[in-house]
Each structure stands twice: as structure tokens, then as C-alpha cells.
Amino acid sequence: MSRPLFVIFITLFVNLVGFGIIIPLLPFYAQTFGASPMVIGLLFASFSLSQLVASPVLGEMSDRWGRRPILIFSLLGTVVSFAMLAVARSLTMLFVARIVDGLSGGNITTARAYIADVTSEENRARAFGILGAAFGLGFIVGPALGGLFSRISYTAPIWAAAFITVGATVLAWLWLPETVHRTQAGGASPWRAVAELGRRPNLRVLFTIDLVYWSAFAVYQTTFALFGGRRFGFDAAHIGYLLSAFGFLGVVVQGLLVGMIVDAIGERRTLGIGLLFAAAGWAGSALTHSVPVFIAMLVPGAIGIGLCNATLSALVSKAAGPHEQGRVQGAAGALESLGRTVGPVWGNGTLQAYGEGSAYGSAAAALVGVAALSLRYRPPQRSTQ
Numbered sequence: 599m600s601r602p603l604f605v606i607f608i609t610l611f612v613n614l615v616g617f618g619i620i621i622p623l624l625p626f627y628a629q630t631f632g633a634s635p636m637v638i639g640l641l642f643a644s645f646s647l648s649q650l651v652a653s654p655v656l657g658e659m660s661d662r663w664g665r666r667p668i669l670i671f672s673l674l675g676t677v678v679s680f681a682m683l684a685v686a687r688s689l690t691m692l693f694v695a696r697i698v699d700g701l702s703g704g705n706i707t708t709a710r711a712y713i714a715d716v717t718s719e720e721n722r723a724r725a726f727g728i729l730g731a732a733f734g735l736g737f738i739v740g741p742a743l744g745g746l747f748s749r750i751s752y753t754a755p756i757w758a759a760a761f762i763t764v765g766a767t768v769l770a771w772l773w774l775p776e777t778v779h780r781t782q783a784g785g786a787s788p789w790r791a792v793a794e795l796g797r798r799p800n801l802r803v804l805f806t807i808d809l810v811y812w813s814a815f816a817v818y819q820t821t822f823a824l825f826g827g828r829r830f831g832f833d834a835a836h837i838g839y840l841l842s843a844f845g846f847l848g849v850v851v852q853g854l855l856v857g858m859i860v861d862a863i864g865e866r867r868t869l870g871i872g873l874l875f876a877a878a879g880w881a882g883s884a885l886t887h888s889v890p891v892f893i894a895m896l897v898p899g900a901i902g903i904g905l906c907n908a909t910l911s912a913l914v915s916k917a918a919g920p921h922e923q924g925r926v927q928g929a930a931g932a933l934e935s936l937g938r939t940v941g942p943v944w945g946n947g948t949l950q951a952y953g954e955g956s957a958y959g960s961a962a963a964a965l966v967g968v969a970a971l972s973l974r975y976r977p978p979q980r981s982t983q
Contacts (some may be wrong), residue, residue, distance in 0.1 A: 600716065601773075601775075602712075602716045602774070602775055603713070603716065603717075603728055605769065605770070605773045605774045606709055606712055606713065606728070606774065607728045607731070607732055608766075608769060609669070609673075609709075609766050609769050609770045609774065610706075610709055610729065610732040610733075610736070610766075611732040611735055611736050612736075612762055612763070612765055612766035612769065613673060613676065613736070613763055613766045614732055614733060614735075614736025614737065614740060615736045615739045615740040615743065615759075615762055616676065616680070616740065616758075616759035616760070616762040616763040616766070617676075617736065617740060617759070618736050618737045618738075618739065618740015618741050618743075618744065618841075618845075619740045619741070619743050619744035619747070619755045619756075619758060619759040619762070620680075620683075620740075620744065620755070620756065620759055621740070621741060621744065621819070621823075621841060622741050622744045622745060622748070622822075622823055622834050622837035622838035622841055623744050623748055623752060623755050623756070623834050623838075624638070624641065624642070624823075625638050625820075625823040625824050625827075626748075626752065626823060626827070626833070626834045626837075627683075627692075627752045627753075627756075628641055628689070628692060630752065631686075631688060631689045631692065632689065633689055633692075634950055635821075635824055635946040635947070635949045635950035636943070636946055636947045636950045637689065638820075638824065638942075638946050639820065639821075639942040639943045639944075639945060639946025639947055640693075640942070640943060640946075641692060641693060641696055641942075642696075642816075642820045642942035642946075643938075643939045643940075643942045643943050644693055644696045644697050644700065645696040645697070645699055645700040645703070646700065646816075646935055646938040646939040646942070647700065647939045648696070648697045648699075648700025648701045648703070649700040649701075649703040649935060650700075650932065650935040650936065650939060651700075651701070652700065652701045652702070652703065653703070653707045653931075653935070654787070654788065656668055656671075656672065656702075656707060656708065657707050657708070657711065660707075660708045660711060661711075664776050665708050665711055665712040665715065665776065666770070666774050666775070666776045668708050669708045669709065669712070669770055669774065670767060670770050670771055670774075671702060672702050672703055672708065673763055673766055673767040673770060674702070674767055675698060675699060675701070675702020675703065676699055676702065676703070676763050677760050677763045677764055677767060678698060678702075679695045679696065679698040679699035679702070680695075680699075680756055680757075680759050680760035680763065681760050682694065682695035682698065683695045683696075683756050684753045684756040684757050684760065706729075707931075709729060710729065713728070713729065730852070734845065734848065734849040734852065735849070737841070737842075737845040737848075738842050738845040738846050738849065739842070740759075740842075741837075741838040741839070741841035741842040741845065742838055742839060742842035743755070743758065743838075744759075744834065744838040745834060745835040745836070745837065745838020745839045745842070746835070746838070748833070748834035748835050748838065749835055752834070755834075788925075788928040788929050788931065788932035789929075789932060791925040791926070791928055791929040791932075792805060792929040792932060792933065794925075795918065795922070795925065795926055795929055796929075798917075799976075800917050800975060800976060800977065800978055801914075801917050801918070801926070803971060803972070803974055803975045804910070804913055804914050804917055804930075804975065805929065805930070805933055806968065806971060807869075807873075807910065807968045807971060807972060807975075808910060808914065808930055808933045808934065808937070809933045809936060809937050810937070810964050810965070810967070810968045811873070811906055811910065811937070811965070811968060812933065812934045812936075812937025812938055812941065813936075813937035813938075813940045813941040813944060813964070814876075814880075814937075814941065814961040814962075814964045814965050815876075815903065815937070815941065816937055816938045816939075816940070816941020816942055816944075816945065817941045817942070817944055817945030817948075817957055817958070817960070817961040818880055818899070818945070818958065818961055819941075820941065820942040820945055820946060821942075821945040821946055821949050821954070821957045821958070822837060822840075822841065823837045824946070824949060824954065825883070825949070825954045825957065825958065826840070826892075828954045829887065829892075829954055829955075830889055830892065840893070840896070843896065844896050844899070844900050847896065847897060847900030847901070847904075848900045848903055848904045848907075849904075850904075851900060851901050851903075851904025851905065852904045852907065852908055855901070855904065855905070856868070856904060856905060856908045856909070859871075859905065860908075860909065860912075865909045865912055865913050865916075866909075866913065866972060866975055866977070868905050868909045869905070869906060869909040869910055869913065869972055870969050870972045870973065871902075871905060872901070872902045872903070872904070872905025872906040872909065873902065873906060873965045873966070873968055873969035873972065874902070874965070874966065874969050875898045875899070875901045875902030875905065876898070876899055876901075876902025876903055876906065876962075876965055877902070877962040877963075877965035877966045877969065878898045878902070878962075879895045879896065879897070879898035879899025879900070879901075879902060880895075880899060880958040880959075880961050880962040880965070881958070881959060881962035882894075882895040882898070883895045883899070883958050884955040884956070884957075884958035884959040884962065885955065885959075902965075911930070913975070913977075914926060914927070914930045915927070916977065916978075917977065917978060944957075944960070945957040945960075945961065948960055
């Protein structure tokens with residue numbers, strides 16, 4: 599691994615550890631300010647919506663002014679937002695903090711462009727695996743640390759996340775070199791790409807699956823703490839440890855199982871099976887009132903998510919020609935961000951109105967629907983010209 603790739607991996611890993619610390623804590627912390635489940639859903643959605651708006655702008659700025667300053671700016675924005683969370687005295691301040699983090703949150707987009715800048719086309723796929731590894735490890739270590747620090751107070755994990763992100767910022771400032779730009783992080787509107795590419799039947803099916811899948815995943819992720827707290831009496835520490843175990847299972851699936859299953863039955867069938875596994879895990883969670891069964895349901899859920907994440911990205915990439923990769927990935931990324939905006943409102947609003955089981959049950963039903971839709975997908979016979 600080259601020095602630039604090593605530094606970008608460490609920077610992203612440390613940043614994602616900080617983000618992972620916040621996930622199990624935020625719902626419980628927001629409740630201390632009187633937030634209802636619906637308001638908590640809007641709190642999660644405010645970050646994703648702000649990021650959806652800001653990422654194309656930050657990508658264009660990184661094309662103009664460089665990857666390094668934009669990445670450092672994004673990390674500093676995260677530090678400021680964590681500090682605002684820790685000293686907040688009102689729900690309004692919580693929303694402002696999450697919006698600040700979202701508006702400055704171009705680190706992933708910029709990191710993708712950075713990796714493309716410092717690698718050749720032959721090595722790019724393997725290099726992008728570094729991004730996936732940083733995500734996987736960050737969401738194992740982060741929630742576990744969040745659970746551990748929550749034993750002290752609700753603000754202790756937030757300050758820990760802030761200091762960890764300061765470390766990532768210093769690392770990027772000292773060690774991360776600027777790149778020669780070989781690809782564009784900004785450019786045309788991703789929504790125009792969604793509209794234009796979505797006219798093709800194969801991509802329309804994949805885009806629909808992509809949006810529903812990420813919406814359902816956001817339902818699961820952002821209601822996990824409230825579900826566990828309401829049904830089983832879990833606190834932030836229990837939620838953090840469970841999410842860490844869930845992250846570990848996901849890494850094992852993507853590292854050991856995906857390749858073998860895809861080689862055996864192909865990507866389309868693997869995606870369908872993954873959707874059904876995730877649906878089974880979430881439906882089982884919705885129905886059970888037993889802690890051991892709930893924990894056991896993490897296994898099919900993690901298997902399903904691991905299979906879906908890998909194969910959905912690959913299918914979207916292969917459905918477009920080589921010269922269209924930037925547009926199709928931008929479109930898929932926009933739909934993922936939209937799903938992460940819709941999902942928290944859907945999940946937490948449903949939980950508030952109909953009880954905790956309804957959120958997981960509705961997400962499971964949606965996944966069964968797109969699993970059926972995946973049967974209609976037919977890969978293109980030739981590259982799009």
C-alpha cells in the first residue's frame with residue numbers, strides 16, 4: 599500500500615470511528631431534550647439531507663482547490679459539530695450541529711476522488727476496497743467505544759469522537775499530500791443522471807432497488823437504539839456493543855462469503871438472496887420479544903446486508919459503459935443519500951405511531967418487494983455506447 603493510500607485509510611478509519619461512536623448514543627441523548635421518535639428521525643435525516651445538498655458542491659470545490667484542503671475542511675466541520683453536540687442545551691442546537699456536520703461532510707466523496715487520483719485503472723478496484731475496509735473497521739470499533747464511554751455520561755462519547763476526529767485532521771494536515779487530479783469529484787447534477795440513465799429498463803430496476811434498500815437499511819440503523827430500549831430495556835452501552843458485533847459480522851460476510859456465493863450463483867441471484875436474508879432478520883426482530891432470538895436475528899440481517907452492499911454496487915457499475923461510470927456512480931450515490939434521508943423519518947415515524955415492531959416489519963416488507971423486483975433485472979448484453 600502506497601503512503602497516500604495508507605494515510606487516507608487511517609484518516610477515514612479514525613473519522614469513521616468517531617462517527618460510529620455517535621450512532622448508538624444520539625437517540626438516547628436526544629431524548630434527554632424531550633425529543634420524540636419522529637423528531638429523532640428528523641435529526642438523523644437532517645444530516646443526510648444536508649450532506650446530499652453539499653456533497654456535489656464540495657466535490658466541485660475539491661476539483662478546483664484540491665482534495666487535501668476540502669478533506670481537512672470536512673474533518674474540521676465534523677469536529678465543530680461534535681463540540682456543538684456536547685455543549686448543546688436544546689433540541690435546536692442538536693439540529694444545528696447535525697446540519698453543520700452534513701454540510702461539511704464531503705470526506706467520503708473527496709476520499710473517493712483522491713483514491714482515483716493516486717491509482718491506475720488496473721489497481722483502482724482494489725484501492726477502493728480500502729474505503730470499504732475503513733468503513734467496516736470504523737463501524738466495529740466506533741460503536742463499541744461509544745458504548746464503553748456512555749457508561750461515564752452521554753457527553754463523554756461525543757467528546758471522545760471530537761478528539762478522535764481532531765487526530766484524523768492532524769494526520770491529514772501533516773501527512774496527506776495533494777494529488778494530480780485524474781478524475782472529477784464534482785460535475786453535472788446527479789439527479790439529471792438519475793433521470794437520464796433511469797430511462798434504461800435495467801438501470802431503472804437497479805435504481806429502484808438501490809433507493810428502497812438504502813431507505814430500509816436506514817430504518818433499521820436509526821431505529822435500532824429505540825427498538826432495543828423500548829422492547830428490551832437496552833441502554834446506549836448495550837446498543838453500542840450489539841452494533842459493533844453487527845459490524846463485525848458484516849465484515850466477515852463481505853470478506854469471506856460474497857466472493858464464493860457470487861462465483862457459484864451470480865450477482866443477481868446473490869442480491870436477491872441478500873435482500874431476503876435481511877428481510878428475514880428484520881422480520882424476526884420485529885416479532886420476537888426474546889433477547890437471545892433478537893441477537894440471533896442479527897446474523898441473517900448481517901449476512902443480507904453484506905451480500906447486498908457488495909453485489910448492488912457491482913451490478914450498478916456493470917450496467918453502464920466504461921465512459922459512464924462517473925455518472926452512474928453519482929446517480930447511485932445520490933439515491934443512497936436520499937434513502938438515508940427518507941429512512942429515518944419512515945422508521946422513527948412508524949415506530950412512534952404503531953410501535954417498535956412496525957418499523958422493522960415495514961422495512962422487511964419493502965425488502966421482500968424489491969427482492970421480487972430483482973427477478974426482473976436483466977444485465978446488458980453489451981457495453982452502453
